[in-house]
Amino acid sequence: MWERRLNGSELRFHLAGINNENFIMQDDTSGSWWQQVTGRAFLGPRKGWALPRVPHDEVSFARWKEEHPTTRVLRPESTAVARYASANWEEKMRDYPVVTPRRKGEPFEDRDLIVGVEAGRVSKAYLLSDLAKGGPVNDRLGDLPILLVTFEEGRSVRAFDRTLPEGAGEFYWEAGEKPASLIDSGTGSRWDLRGVAMSGPLAGQKLRRIEPLLDFWFDWKTYHPDTEAYKAGR
Amino acid sequence: MAGRWRGILILAVLAAASLLVVGLPMWLIQPFRPQTPRRLEVSFLLRKWAPLATLALASFAVFCCLKLWRSSPGPFRRTIMLLLVAVSILPAWVARQNLFEKMFRPLASPSFARTDEATFLEPGDRVMGVELNGEAAAYPIRALAYHHLVNDVVGGVPIVATY
Numbered sequence: 152m153w154e155r156r157l158n159g160s161e162l163r164f165h166l167a168g169i170n171n172e173n174f175i176m177q178d179d180t181s182g183s184w185w186q187q188v189t190g191r192a193f194l195g196p197r198k199g200w201a202l203p204r205v206p207h208d209e210v211s212f213a214r215w216k217e218e219h220p221t222t223r224v225l226r227p228e229s230t231a232v233a234r235y236a237s238a239n240w241e242e243k244m245r246d247y248p249v250v251t252p253r254r255k256g257e258p259f260e261d262r263d264l265i266v267g268v269e270a271g272r273v274s275k276a277y278l279l280s281d282l283a284k285g286g287p288v289n290d291r292l293g294d295l296p297i298l299l300v301t302f303e304e305g306r307s308v309r310a311f312d313r314t315l316p317e318g319a320g321e322f323y324w325e326a327g328e329k330p331a332s333l334i335d336s337g338t339g340s341r342w343d344l345r346g347v348a349m350s351g352p353l354a355g356q357k358l359r360r361i362e363p364l365l366d367f368w369f370d371w372k373t374y375h376p377d378t379e380a381y382k383a384g385r
Numbered sequence: 386m387a388g389r390w391r392g393i394l395i396l397a398v399l400a401a402a403s404l405l406v407v408g409l410p411m412w413l414i415q416p417f418r419p420q421t422p423r424r425l426e427v428s429f430l431l432r433k434w435a436p437l438a439t440l441a442l443a444s445f446a447v448f449c450c451l452k453l454w455r456s457s458p459g460p461f462r463r464t465i466m467l468l469l470v471a472v473s474i475l476p477a478w479v480a481r482q483n484l485f486e487k488m489f490r491p492l493a494s495p496s497f498a499r500t501d502e503a504t505f506l507e508p509g510d511r512v513m514g515v516e517l518n519g520e521a522a523a524y525p526i527r528a529l530a531y532h533h534l535v536n537d538v539v540g541g542v543p544i545v546a547t548y
Contacts, residue, residue: 153545156543164536174485174533174547210512212509213509215514221500223522225522225523226505228490235531236530247417303509
């Protein structure tokens with residue numbers, strides 16, 4: 152999700168093609184080509200420009216509605232709805248060929264769904280199915296203490312900066328709680344999935360959100376060649 | 386003898402050049418084929434100049450056809466000449482179309498529903514959501530996975546939702 156206002160001009164984007172299974176956008180004023188996953192122009196008069204990232208969320212409609220009751224919802228286009236992807240299209244994509252070259256010793260399979268996060272020059276990839284298995288993951292991205300939580304049967308992911316007033320917090324699920332909530336072991340405060348402390352000493356505090364990108368491994372590694380990889384149990 | 390076929394030869398070359406101008410980028414940036422920076426650059430330049438180049442080639446083909454009509458006697462040769470001119474004109478039309486958008490029908494003016502009107506979604510359906518300056522918008526993943534991008538303005542901020 153990108154802001155399409157840059158250096159004083161408002162851009163309008165069209166589909167222009169595909170680059171190793173990631174699509175190319177074209178802005179209609181300069182005709183430059185932009186990569187969807189990076190938000191950067193790589194050919195044309197605007198080469199080198201980078202669109203500002205817009206924080207977004209990828210969750211169930213039910214949760215989005217609950218957290219944003221006044222939201223508007225894109226209507227399906229009646230002439231195209233029959234051709235919309237099925238809900239599990241990512242699994243269906245598994246068998247399609249991958250054209251990105253593979254190096255020796257890569258941690259994941261090309262079409263593994265990963266969660267990518269980055270801060271400054273550091274980036275890290277987590278296997279979605281690993282994250283979904285256990286409790287929240289308290290990890291570090293470079294110097295930054297981060298927290299990754301999955302919910303909705305492991306299909307939704309949110310990432311936070313887990314820096315608390317007293318230093319990095321360690322979070323775990325509150326047992327049996329529905330809807331799921333988190334406890335930080337330092338203060339015992341209860342946090343919801345938006346990263347807001349609902350009760351306890353830190354009530355009212357809010358964790359800073361970090362934008363996770365759900366992507367196929369082959370695509371993530373193309374644009375983050377120095378990415379670290381998280382392996383559960385290591 | 387050779388002179389009689391000269392018209393056809395010239396027109397065949399023009400038709401082939403015309404097809405190449407629009408066909409090469411299509412072939413280079415087709416899905417599930419590896420793209421390199423070089424191939425992308427060639428495609429970009431061809432796409433950029435294709436409308437002009439194909440128009441020039443088509444015009445030249447029409448011109449040559451008229452010029453060589455008399456020296457290419459016989460209905461057989463002339464039919465082939467006309468077909469080749471048609472083949473030269475077709476890319477001029479193709480170069481002015483966005484084939485990717487024909488495939489994925491971008492939403493020129495996306496239409497939205499309130500949550501109580503959104504009967505087209507199940508609670509478990511996944512959405513990409515954004516909230517800016519107090520305004521929230523949700524784009525169902527299944528729709529985005531097809532259209533790939535939606536130009537929108539949320540909370541006064543022009544955005545493009547991509548998937």
